[in-house]
Amino acid sequence: MDADEIDIDHLARLAALRLDGDERSGVERDLQRIIALVDEMQAVDTEGVDPLAHPLDATQRLRADEATELIDRERYQAGAPEARDGLYLVPSVLSDP
């Protein structure tokens, strides 16, 4: 893998981040160093090894189907950037360019 190939703008778009000027170049340089570090993994032979997603050998527990949660909308929305009539408001999704 070549760390120089990082398309920082593409990654930023996927992550919904905007990087400008000095921050963009600084983060790009750091990212190249980080990717170079993680590329040390490529030297390890993992042929036939199963990936391990979770440290414990446990399985998913199932929850009884009961609607027990009490909803306190006013409290949950107390810190909302913008809410009206119980709805969260955002710039129109239809007016995006």
Added chain:
Amino acid sequence: MNTGWEAVIGLEIHVQLATQSKIFSAAANRFGAPPNSLACPVDLGLPGVLPVLNEAAVRMAVKFGLAIGAEVCEHSSFDRKNYFYPDLPKGYQISQLAAPIVGPGVLEVPLDDGAAIEVRIVRAHLEEDAGKSIHDAYAGQTGVDLNRAGTPLLEVVSAPDLRTPEQASACFRQLHSLVRYLGICDGDLSQGSMRCDANVSVRPQGREALGERTEIKNINSFRFVEKAIRFEIDRQIERLEAGLAVVRETRLYDAAKDETRPMRGKEFSDDYRYFPDPDLLPVVIDEAFIEAVRTELPELPGARRRRFQEELGLSEYDASWLTRNPDTADFFESAARTDGSNAKQVANWVMGELTARLNREDLTIDSTPVTAEALGQLVARIEDETLSSKTAKTVFEALWNGEGEVDAIIDARGLSQMQDAGELTDLIDGIVAKHPQQAEQFRAGRDKLLGFFVGQVMKATGGKANPRRVNELLREALGKSG
């Protein structure tokens, strides 16, 4: 249709599961509450919250898998599908990509012409529904209601086995019927309980290779599935015949304009970065769980359809029509099994008068004022010739208006047919005597005059005479020499 072209259609149908609570939280799963009044911290994606899987959602998925003869996967897992959209609170949807809970199965789809096709189901997986964006309430702003966020969905993915819009619609309809039978979805399309995405491509007849496809998203009625796909097939053929390419894209169906058009907005990413959700562990379903669910399986529409044909002597068409909706099938069966009733007659009434009336009043069969028992008794009274087809309609009307039971209505309204031969014979003899000229002509061979006499008798009896008996007795009376 367009000759020389063949359409290839596959469906992805999202079935909202009828659980009490959401798939990963204990908030209530229901429709129509005030905005965000059913969204708990887990549904809102507040910092620090975690998902826990609902047992009933798993059970329902397994039930569906068993019903289509699919493999229920012993190991399944949940993945995160990452994209940003206001109605997706966590910035990812929890879904199953790598290991779905239900593997390949088959859905038998009866068609309107009485034939049936087998549609392969590739997989069915569990996922969480998103919230709703409300676009028209505020100028320049979108409102976000997360009540629906976290509603359990079973996404059923068909193989591209469908060839016509009618087949696609029949497939959607059959799936609708199946999930209603299984009791895992309320089937209310108007509330979005089932939503259909259609992948559509066309290719020259006889060619193996598939054409470029488009995806039509979020179609929510049987009729629209048919219309949207028909429009899309025509559009694609038109482009190809004009030498243009079909562009792979997501489109929406606009019912008002009866057209599909490319979807706007940024709900879709070009890279969803799926990976196993570390907040959830592998789901393991053991044999005992599967067997327990198997015992809960009801009689499925195919089996019931065949039984109606074999036991009750219904035609393929009638049996298929009546078994589409489990409530209709239950209604029919209970009416048909009333003492003295007749299955074919009941079928005619259910598919004719009753359905017409329900449609006119915008009611469903589970809210009909005419009960199955009442309809069964009504048919029984036709069978024993108490009622004529005409008086039966009067009784049906009275039943609809809540005027009481069948026999009480017949008595109260004096609708019972005259059966007594003596009474009718006297009446008929009188009428023949009153019209000697017509009787003479009849005897001379003018058969048509029988109708004249029948009319006279019916007039005299106020329509209550049994027409078959009247015919018999008239022929008898007129046969005697003058």
Added chain:
Amino acid sequence: MAPFSSLRELRQGLGRGDCTSLELTEAALDRARRLHESLNCFITLDEEKAVAAAVAADRRLQDGSAGPLTGMPLAHKDLFCIEGWPTTCASKMLANFISPYTATAIDRLQGAGSVTLGKLNMDEFAMGSSTETSHFGPTANPWALQRTPGGSSGGSAACVAAGITAAATGTDTGGSIRQPASFCGVTGLKPTYGRVSRYGMIAFASSLDQGGVFARDVEDAALLLSVMAGFDPRDSTSSAHRDPWLESVPDNGVGELAGDSLTIGLADEFFSEVSEGAECIDEARQALEALGFRCRTVSLPHIRTAMPAYYVIAGAEASTNLSRYDGVRFGHRCDQPASLADLYERSRSEGFGTEVKRRILTGTYALSAGYFDAYYLKAQKIRRLVAEDFAAAFRAVDLLLAPTTPGTAFRRGQLTDDPVAMYQQDVCTIPVNLAGLPAISLPCGLHEGLPVGVQLIARHFDERRLMQAGAAFQRATNWHEARPALEGAS
């Protein structure tokens, strides 16, 4: 009571009526305020809430309904949600977030009677090893104010080391409890993954995060763990494992190792990372041998690649765990967003600091189309190899002894321009998180006046032997009683 009393001493004092919870709480608040300028270990102190809780605790102490922690002031890392408290994760993104609910672990600590004094500083979203990435400014190391306390739970380590509270909570994703415990000369416990509920603990990397504690000694750490730990139906990864030993800790303490002479493994792969304080770690080994532990060498060949694998896995999980911070329902929103995309991008870019952005982008890269197999999947395979290395070692030995960090506390600003050098700080702690094992960092000496820590690592859910060995070590040594000479503290 003196500022450096242990939880057990406080319990005794409160029980005998030598002091009240209100006195302890006010003294702690006072010390926290006096040290604020030099240490900056609190993001939030709430006198009103703390005093109200202390008054309630004193009532319970008097009417005999006290729990194991009644009346004891504690402070919590500011990524534990507490109802009605600001919960910031040291980020501008959540600077104004008031949690509407309480994390299970904190709920249990409060339910046992503890008094919440305030919320502690940390690296932003727990991403860092120095508590320098906090939106609220860096925390200083009480032993040397120009040095970092380590991170990410640096505020917690500094709070306990400075004698403000006897104990504090923290979280450990790649060393975030053990490394600052080592830098600040306190005892830091990272339990087995699944022991402590993650519900209400703001996620950094879900398969690695584990809540734990900072305390004066192993006994106090065990007492807190016994209250915090336990199955939580709200966390799918919470373990249903029952541990009668842990349940008996509030009554019986940690207890002594039951006669059996344990074997401790030492892996060269860990020791070769040490650049400072090796002599202290060697003395710790000798002290354990003197107590009857047998030491032998083991090999953990994949430890070296644990770090790169960790940065891929932690980054991948973090990149999507942090997608919910989008300026829609809570948290920072930019002024006057011109469009939805503008709302997302500006809110997130303004709300997150540089290190958080680096991690999000690293994770996004590792999960993106075309790179998933080479990075994310590869890292998960290495994770298995690391876990198998430990499993193999634990077939031969009962515990592992390892340095907690390569060196002692570094100077503030020393590593800020070199993220990779900063990541190297966690080289000895990360493998433990990948395998989900319990580990504890114990003070084991001073190197040039700065604390050195040594790590004990145990099998899954074997906190009993881990802590009995640690307690035995602390009965034989007194490094855990060393105190920094703090200016402005008295």
